Amino acid sequence: MNIIILGAPGSGKGTQAAMISRKHELAHISTGDLLREAVAEGTELGKQVESILRSGKLVSDEVVLQLIREATSKSTKGNRRGWILDGYPRTVAQAESLETVLEEIGQKVDSVIVLDVNPDVIVERLSNRRTCESCKAVYNLLNNPPRYEGKCDICGHALIQREDDKANTIRKRLDVYNDRTRPIIHFYDGRYRIHRIDGTQPIDEVSAAIARLVSE
Numbered sequence: 001m002n003i004i005i006l007g008a009p010g011s012g013k014g015t016q017a018a019m020i021s022r023k024h025e026l027a028h029i030s031t032g033d034l035l036r037e038a039v040a041e042g043t044e045l046g047k048q049v050e051s052i053l054r055s056g057k058l059v060s061d062e063v064v065l066q067l068i069r070e071a072t073s074k075s076t077k078g079n080r081r082g083w084i085l086d087g088y089p090r091t092v093a094q095a096e097s098l099e100t101v102l103e104e105i106g107q108k109v110d111s112v113i114v115l116d117v118n119p120d121v122i123v124e125r126l127s128n129r130r131t132c133e134s135c136k137a138v139y140n141l142l143n144n145p146p147r148y149e150g151k152c153d154i155c156g157h158a159l160i161q162r163e164d165d166k167a168n169t170i171r172k173r174l175d176v177y178n179d180r181t182r183p184i185i186h187f188y189d190g191r192y193r194i195h196r197i198d199g200t201q202p203i204d205e206v207s208a209a210i211a212r213l214v215s216e
C-alpha cells in the first residue's frame with residue numbers, strides 16, 4: 001500500500017504519517033529525514049547533499065527525486081508493506097517526476113490523503129507553539145502548556161517561539177503551500193482516489209478517519 005499525504009504546514013501531516021506508518025507497517029518517507037540520513041550515511045549522494053546544504057543552497061529537485069527513488073524502491077523489502085510519502089511532492093512538477101519514477105520501478109500510488117485545516121486554525125496552532133532552546137521539547141500554550149510560564153518542564157530552560165512559528169512566517173508558508181503545493185490535488189484528481197480529511201479534529205480522530213479509509 002502506497003500513500004501520499006498532503007496538507008499545509010501545521011496540518012499535522014507529519015504526526016499522522018508517523019502514526020499510519022507504524023500501524024500499517026509502511027516506510028515513513030519524509031524528505032527532511034532522507035536528506036539527514038543521506039548525509040549521515042556518507043554515500044556519494046549524501047556527500048553532495050552535505051556540500052549543498054553547507055553552502056546554504058536548496059537541494060535540487062533532481063537530488064531529492066533520486067533519494068525518493070531509492071527509498072520507495074527499498075520500501076517493499078523486509079517487513080515493510082509499502083510507503084507513506086510526507087512532504088513530497090511539493091509542486092506539480094515534482095508530482096509529474098514522481099509518476100515517471102514510480103512507473104520505472106513498477107510501483108503505483110494507492111491513496112492520496114489531503115488534510116484540510118482552516119488557515120486561521122493553523123496560525124493559532126503554530127503561533128502558540130513554544131520550544132525549549134536547550135532540550136528542544138515542544139509545548140503548546142493552548143493544549144500542552146509548560147507547568148511554569150516560559151520554562152521547560154524537563155530541563156527548566158527558557159522557552160522560545162521559533163521564527164517558523166511566528167504568525168507572519170506561518171502566513172507566508174501557507175501562501176507558498178496554496179500557490180505551489182495545493183495545485184497537486186487537481187493533478188491527482190481523476191488519477192487516484194483522493195481522501196479529504198478534516199484535520200482540525202483531535203489527533204486520534206484524524207488518525208481513526210485515515211485508518212478507516214486506508215482499510216477500505
Ligand SMILES: [Zn+2]
Pocket residue numbers: 132133134135136137152153154155156157
Ligand atoms: Zn528543555
